[in-house]
Amino acid sequence: MIYLTMFWTFLKIGLFSFGGGYAILAMIRQEVVINHPWLSQAQFMEIVAISQMTPGPIAINAATFIGFQKGGILGSLLCTFGVIFPSLIIMLLVTISYLRLKRQPWFKNVFAKLRLLSLGLIAAALIMVFSDAIADWFSIVVFAISLLASWRFKLNPFYLLILAAVVGMLFG
Amino acid sequence: MLLQLFLTFLKIGAFTIGGAYAMIPLIRKEVCQKRGWISDEEFLDGLAAAQSCPGPIAVNLSIYTGYHIRKGKGMLVAVLGTILPSTISIILIAMLFNRYADAVLVRKAFHALKPAVVALIAVPLYEMSRKGGITLANFWFPLGVAVLVGFFNISPIYLILVTIAYAVGQKLWVQKP
Numbered sequence: 001m002i003y004l005t006m007f008w009t010f011l012k013i014g015l016f017s018f019g020g021g022y023a024i025l026a027m028i029r030q031e032v033v034i035n036h037p038w039l040s041q042a043q044f045m046e047i048v049a050i051s052q053m054t055p056g057p058i059a060i061n062a063a064t065f066i067g068f069q070k071g072g073i074l075g076s077l078l079c080t081f082g083v084i085f086p087s088l089i090i091m092l093l094v095t096i097s098y099l100r101l102k103r104q105p106w107f108k109n110v111f112a113k114l115r116l117l118s119l120g121l122i123a124a125a126l127i128m129v130f131s132d133a134i135a136d137w138f139s140i141v142v143f144a145i146s147l148l149a150s151w152r153f154k155l156n157p158f159y160l161l162i163l164a165a166v167v168g169m170l171f172g
Numbered sequence: 173m174l175l176q177l178f179l180t181f182l183k184i185g186a187f188t189i190g191g192a193y194a195m196i197p198l199i200r201k202e203v204c205q206k207r208g209w210i211s212d213e214e215f216l217d218g219l220a221a222a223q224s225c226p227g228p229i230a231v232n233l234s235i236y237t238g239y240h241i242r243k244g245k246g247m248l249v250a251v252l253g254t255i256l257p258s259t260i261s262i263i264l265i266a267m268l269f270n271r272y273a274d275a276v277l278v279r280k281a282f283h284a285l286k287p288a289v290v291a292l293i294a295v296p297l298y299e300m301s302r303k304g305g306i307t308l309a310n311f312w313f314p315l316g317v318a319v320l321v322g323f324f325n326i327s328p329i330y331l332i333l334v335t336i337a338y339a340v341g342q343k344l345w346v347q348k349p
Contacts, residue, residue, distance in 0.1 A: 016329045020229045022293050026321055027328050034325050046273075049285040050265060052292060055186050056258025057228035064262040069270070073263065080259055084251065087227030091235040092247065094221050102217070106343035111224040113313075113339040117331060119304055120317025122297045127322030129293065133286035142284045146291035157292050161285060168284030169277050 003071055003078055009036065010063050010082030015090075017083075019118020021058035025125040028062055038070055041132050048129070053161045059083055138172060174249050177241060180207065181234050181253030188230065199233055209241050230254055 009031050017024035025048060032038045039047070051061035060080055067079030094101065101107045134143050142164060149155040180202050188198060196219065203209045210218070218240075222232035231254055238250030272278050306314070320326040 012329070014227050016332050017226050017228075018224075018332060020223065022296060024228070025293075030321070030325070030327050035327075045286050045289065046269075046282055049282065049289045050262075050269070052289060054258065054261045054265060055188060056255065056261070057230045059228045060231070060255050060258045061262050064259050065266050068263055068266040076259065076263055076266070080255060084227060084231050084255065087225065087231050088235060088247070088251065091222070091225045091227065091232045092239060094225055095218070095236045095239050098217060098221050102220075106340045109343045110336055110339040113335050114224065114332070115304060116306075116310060116313050117317055117335050119297065119301055119306070120314030120331075121321060121328055122293065122300070123314060123318035124321035124328075126290065126293050126297060127318060129286070129290050133290045138283065139287040143287035143291055146288040147294060150291055150295045151298070160292065161288055164284040164288035165281040168281040172280035172283035 003075060005036070006067060006071060006075055007078045007082045010067070010079040011085055013059070013063070014083040015086040017059060018114045019121060022125055023118040023121035024059040025062075026121040026128065028059070028066075029125070029128055032066055038066065041128075045129055045132055049161065052157055142167065174242060174245060176207075177209075177238060177246055178249045178253045181238075181250045182256060183253075184230070184234070185254040186257035196229075196233075199230070199237075203237050210237060214240065 013024065013027050013031055017027050029044055033041060033044050047062055047065050048058075050065060051058045054061055060083065063079040063083040064076045067076035069075075071078070134140055146160060146164065149160055150157070184199050184202060200212075200215055204212050204215050215237075218233060218236035222229050222236060225232050231251060234250035234254040235247050238246035238248070240246075242249070269278075301314075317328075317331055320331065321328055
């Protein structure tokens with residue numbers, strides 16, 4: 001039963017995840033922290049960090065990780081398949097008809113509005129993780145340095161997180 | 173050909189870390205310049221479609237490219253290549269993580285990883301907002317979404333459905349002469 005619920009939950013996440021990785025995070029948290037008590041807020045944060053350090057799309061990584069935590073290998077495969085299944089159908093239909101669709105004003109308008117909405121979803125993800133992650137002086141300093149490294153110096157997220165992990169082990 | 177398609181997307185899946193936007197130039201180089209499977213213009217159309225449709229952008233792009241090259245079979249092979257490195261590496265990490273999650277060093281690492289992750293969400297948000305056409309007239313919309321979802325835990329599903337209905341209605345009925 002849990003397998004069916006997990007598959008259905010990640011199918012829903014896949015179907016409503018507009019705007020790529022970070023916007024999907026808001027959707028995932030809504031389902032696995034709030035609607036289902038599968039993860040605590042702290043565990044969710046750990047999975048986000050791990051997903052960003054490992055190769056591949058964040059949504060796939062998060063789906064595989066959560067699926068494995070809740071249902072082993074079968075769970076991870078079901079969640080991964082669930083999250084990409086809506087893409088397979090919708091993206092296939094759009095691929096076949098894109099040249100015709102892109103001239104339709106309503107089609108363009110839907111995606112212009114959804115792009116704005118996905119900015120809001122990323123901001124929501126930011127609000128959600130902020131209070132949990134930034135709670136003491138150490139985390140404020142790490143946050144400020146990371147912001148500077150990523151924004152001004154365009155440090156690759158992978159290297160930034162590796163550095164952060166080392167700093168945490170030494171001083172955290 | 174199918175094997176080459178699989179290996180190319182396996183490489184794309186394995187070498188992109190930290191989100192789809194890092195992946196885009198690599199995919200373009202592989203499928204347009206190195207292999208010549210699709211033209212630059214087709215790629216940009218595909219990218220626009222991939223960013224608009226639900227699901228991970230990299231997966232959507234592999235569906236688009238795979239279908240263009242070899243229809244249904246190409247699509248499945250490309251998707252499999254893209255997600256396989258993630259799936260395998262995450263399952264391995266999850267196995268280790270369950271054993272060591274409570275180790276002191278792992279706790280300490282996450283103490284610094286968490287604020288770094290927050291910064292990694294904040295920076296692309298800022299850059300996308302600058303490029304994404306945010307104006308004085310429309311900034312209330314993403315801001316409202318952020319407050320409803322972030323503070324009041326409203327499910328994004330409802331907001332997405334309302335937005336789609338509004339956007340279609342706006343063009344199909346309201347602005348008809």
